[in-house]
Amino acid sequence: MSEDENEIDDLQVEVAGLLLDHVYAPLLEDQHVRGVMPAPAGAPAVRVVLGDRGESEPARLTVYEIPLGSGEELRTPHDVVALLRAVHTGTHIYPSDRVSSVMGMDLYVVDPAHVKEAPFTTDDWTSTLLRCLAHPSEERSPARLRGFLFREGGLLRLYMDSEEVAGVIAADVRPGGALTALLAALPSLLGEEWRTSGSADDPHCRYLVDLTHW
Known part of the structure; x- marks a missing residue:
């Protein structure tokens, strides 16, 4: 072959x-x-x-x-x-x-x-992102998907754990075209303190990282 x-x-x-x-x-x-x-x-x-x-x-x-x-x-x-x-x-x-x-x-x-191809939808981007996180190409990924939540305004909240940071960290992202770069950077971004904010309204994580403009 x-x-x-x-x-x-x-x-x-x-x-x-x-x-x-x-x-x-x-x-x-x-x-x-x-x-x-x-x-x-x-x-x-x-x-x-x-x-x-x-x-x-x-x-x-x-x-x-x-x-x-x-x-x-x-x-x-x-x-x-x-x-x-x-x-x-x-x-x-x-x-x-x-x-x-x-x-x-x-x-x-x-x-x-x-045929003019139909445009990629937000749901398509979201599905791709979640698939990549749930089934990483590496045998042992430095960050794991523990859960997710669809948020208002087209945002997606990811619940992750990482070898670099203890506990479950939430990350708000806006699914879009730079998924490869986001996936590669996500493990390190979870621990960047200047991106963090309190998560008093979300009892499912230690803190929240805002990656919506990353």
């Missing part, structure tokens, strides 16, 4: 993992993910099945095939989500050679060149 084929296989695994969230939480309005399948014959694509929550009747499900390549680069799992939301919004006309059926379900092969 070539390196390119391995990358496609790994990406299909990542897409399937990300789309698990949308089995119960709608991907768009009333549409839920009802299946994720690797394209047959080793094609560099993934097929995603959408339908109403709990639906399994093939005639009531729709399959979208999303190519995983984008020029010389690969799409990310979030790119796939953005394309799925886009193709299921408004009216899209597919050439006859891009419409067929598989396993009793209508199948549409998506051409990303003719």
Whole structure:
């Protein structure tokens, strides 16, 4: 198996993992993910099945095939989500050679060149942040997620513990685009005293760190 084929296989695994969230939480309005399948014959694509929550009747499900390549680069799992939301919004006309059926379900092969990707939502950023904290790539992360709470104004409160600081520390963050930098810096930020404030209204932590403008 070539390196390119391995990358496609790994990406299909990542897409399937990300789309698990949308089995119960709608991907768009009333549409839920009802299946994720690797394209047959080793094609560099993934097929995603959408339908109403709990639906399994093939005639009531729709399959979208999303190519995983984008020029010389690969799409990310979030790119796939953005394309799925886009193709299921408004009216899209597919050439006859891009419409067929598989396993009793209508199948549409998506051409990303003719689709404007839907924007990343706050919920998408939040889900990504929580996933990274709950399942860190390192075997032993220097900071652990103990809990979380959605706050007013689009804020997210993280309850963390750290090798550097005793007890549970809360951190208010505003989920956004600099997640990689935030994740890397979070363990040290928890102990920066000048960022801390009292948390008299929150009995679930020792103190609160304000990272909303970090």
